[in-house]
Amino acid sequence: MTASKKLKGLFSQNTGSNAKTDEKIRFCTEEDIVDRNVTLPSPQNGRIIALLQLRTLSVHPFSFPFGKNGRVRDALKMSFRYALGNDDDSVLMIPQVTEQGSDRTEGVVWFVSKTEIEEAEGRLGDGIAFWPAPLAMFNETEGNGLAIWNSESGTSGMLFKDRSPLLYRWTPSAENSVNDLEKWFVDYSLSADITIDNIIVAERPSLSSRSIQKAGSETLKSLRGSASLDLSTKSAYSAKKLESFFAAAFNTARAAVFLGLLFLVLSAGAFIYSRLNSDHFEDVPFEIYKIAFGERSNSPLASSAAKIKNLGAGGTNMSMEQTLDNIAAAWKASASSGSLKLDAIRYGTERTEIQGTAAGSVPVESLRDSLNKNGFNAKISDIQQIPGSGMRFSIGLESSERSRPK
Secondary structure: OOOOOEEEEEOOOOOOOOOOOOOEEEEEEEHHHHHHOOOOOOOOOOOOEEEOOOOOOOOEEEEEEEOOOHHHHHHHHHHHHHHHHOOOOHHHEEEEEEOOOOOOOOEEEEEEEEHHHHHHHHHHHHOOEEEHHHHHHHHHHHOOEEEEEEEEOEHHHEEEOEEEEEEEEEOOOOHHHHHHHHEEEEEEOOHHOOOOOOEEEEEHHHOOHHHHHHHHHHHHHHHOOOOHHHHHHHHHHHHHHHHHHHHHHHHHHHHHHHHHHHHHHHHHHHHHHHOOHHHHHHHHHHHHHHHHOOOOOOOHHHHHHHHHHOHOOOOOOOOEEEEEHHHHHHHHHHHHOHEEEEEEEEEOOOOOEEEEEEEHHHHHHHHHHHOOOEEEEEEEEEEEEOOOEEEEEEEEEOOOOOOOOO
């Protein structure tokens, strides 16, 4: 194990005479807001970030092999099901993306009790963003260290590694709470072979509002993804709706692009063929439509337009009861159901999806084949390897009646 290096000290209040801060973003503690110790900007003229001692907060790093925003939340729900429990409405999940490319997304995800956040919103009012208090000390730790925040409402600490939050813990305020919490983090770092480069302790009663403002502003500049971080309920629900919108928009846009290309092929084919053989010009659109869709139409261009219009109208054409009955029948008929575990069924008028885990790809393919024999057109939409514990899969379902050529 790597020995822990410690450069321990109290957070400095020496902000410098020429220190500049962003006056549009105001960092303050819960006590400052309740006691009105500082002048706060209005929601129209700036942003208020309250530094809270959160009892139920936890933070977890993540890395996914894709770059689509709309898939991050679903992947996090599957990866951290143990943190969300059976009812994810009682726990807020706030992703903080720190790096994203075309085929990779990295960051951390914050989980906190919805009840605790609602209580804080009741005390402080609406329109205020929430951060865990030790996060404001990120820049002081230089991205690899431990920040401890001590106040009357408790003692909380946050461990940072590779310029990203790694671990958070809160304890009730007591005489030796700072030393006890520091020892807990040091013991953890030794067991996990993590080096703590320095330890910063912030004693709330001795901190000026200016030093808090400077620390928060510097963290905002140096911590990737922090500009959009907000643990309030409003922010959590807004992020959830935005990601759902992007996911749906991407799928619709992809289908629209395909049919748009089909229009182009129909038009180009008709033009080229008319130049080569004007005697058979009228038959070209009908022949291209039959090749593309496997069916005949008396008006191929109108039929293509109707398919675009009905993109969002497709679905399982089954009631929820019928869908569940067919899934149950397929599950019983699957030769490999014993090596499968079903985690979730997402029923909707546009799409039904089942998610679960399996020992390997063979049981997943067996379940797909069984679903195809029980009223569905089933396709494996996602399958990922879980280190040391099999595979995670998703299967999309459509009614076989709707998929059948007419």
